Amino acid sequence: MDDHQFRQLLNHFGLSWDGYRRVRKGVKKRIVRHMKQLGCRSMEGYLSVLDQNQEASLHCERLMTVSVSRFFRDRGLWQTLENEIIPSIIRDHPGTVRVWSAGCACGEEVYTLKILWQAIEGRFGPQPELEIWATDMNPVYLEKARAGVYARSSLKEVPEAIRDVYFKTMKKGKRYAVSQYLKKRIIWQVHNLLSNPPGTGFQLIFLRNNLLTYYEEALKAPAFQKVVNALDQGGYLVIGTHEKIPPGVQGLLSLSRHPYVLRKPQEVP
Ligand SMILES: C[S@@+](CC[C@H](N)C(=O)[O-])C[C@H]1O[C@@H](n2cnc3c(N)ncnc32)[C@H](O)[C@@H]1O
Numbered sequence: 001m002d003d004h005q006f007r008q009l010l011n012h013f014g015l016s017w018d019g020y021r022r023v024r025k026g027v028k029k030r031i032v033r034h035m036k037q038l039g040c041r042s043m044e045g046y047l048s049v050l051d052q053n054q055e056a057s058l059h060c061e062r063l064m065t066v067s068v069s070r071f072f073r074d075r076g077l078w079q080t081l082e083n084e085i086i087p088s089i090i091r092d093h094p095g096t097v098r099v100w101s102a103g104c105a106c107g108e109e110v111y112t113l114k115i116l117w118q119a120i121e122g123r124f125g126p127q128p129e130l131e132i133w134a135t136d137m138n139p140v141y142l143e144k145a146r147a148g149v150y151a152r153s154s155l156k157e158v159p160e161a162i163r164d165v166y167f168k169t170m171k172k173g174k175r176y177a178v179s180q181y182l183k184k185r186i187i188w189q190v191h192n193l194l195s196n197p198p199g200t201g202f203q204l205i206f207l208r209n210n211l212l213t214y215y216e217e218a219l220k221a222p223a224f225q226k227v228v229n230a231l232d233q234g235g236y237l238v239i240g241t242h243e244k245i246p247p248g249v250q251g252l253l254s255l256s257r258h259p260y261v262l263r264k265p266q267e268v269p
Pocket of ligand 1: 065066067068069070073102103104105106108109135136137138141191192193194207208209210211214240
């Protein structure tokens with residue numbers, strides 16, 4: 001498949017060339033296999049099958065997803081969360097803290113947050129209940145997330161001391177399984193970010209390396225606004241370190257030291 005054909009497919013789903021440029025080789029391979037399974041010889045033929053066959057279209061959309069992630073991705077962010085953002089959320093919400101990890105892939109970000117929370121409890125004693133909604137449009141990734149077993153490469157940013165406490169070594173150190181107790185109170189759900197959010201009133205939302213990277217402006221802006229609407233007043237939104245919010249989005253302040261952590265202002269009484 002050449003780049004022109006790949007661009008035709010991206011346009012079909014409102015996906016961005018810039019987002020896919022670096023990962024297109026692997027994605028193309030999966031799509032070529034799907035085209036063969038459906039007996040399609042040209043991109044035009046394939047697109048017309050996708051137009052007529054909802055199941056094939058959904059399958060293709062899932063094949064287009066990229067699940068690259070790792071524990072403690074962007075270490076600086078996790079330090080900011082541990083030292084500033086989470087303590088401030090905990091202060092204001094002593095009952096339950098609600099978090100949404102949107103486009104969570106295989107759960108690395110979700111379990112990283114659970115590890116941080118455990119560390120804070122270890123230091124300061126019992127904390128509010130933590131309820132995490134972890135969603136992704138690809139159910140295959142969510143299955144892997146539920147299982148919680150990872151290759152060593154996913155843990156390359158995890159300090160050894162943390163790895164020893166929260167993971168069990170499998171296959172002589174080739175695989176690592178997260179501890180069972182990290183899996184509590186996580187609601188894994190198939191969800192497309194282009195549809196309505198799975199809830200509202202979240203104190204913290206992670207929207208990293210998905211919507212803002214892989215989608216064209218026309219789809220990105222309205223979907224992003226819906227995510228912002230799902231934030232509680234005073235809630236925090238975390239985006240990827242290479243991402244920018246779409247122009248014209250209302251109701252967010254940037255914390256200047258950390259341009260990828262945004263805040264929805266508190267309502268003035
Ligand atoms: C590169 S991973 C990012 C994972 C994690 N957020 C991180 O930053 O490490 C992108 C994930 O977003 C998901 N994704 C992409 N488009 C989506 C959409 N429209 N709705 C829900 N999930 C989506 C993909 O399935 C994939 O699991």
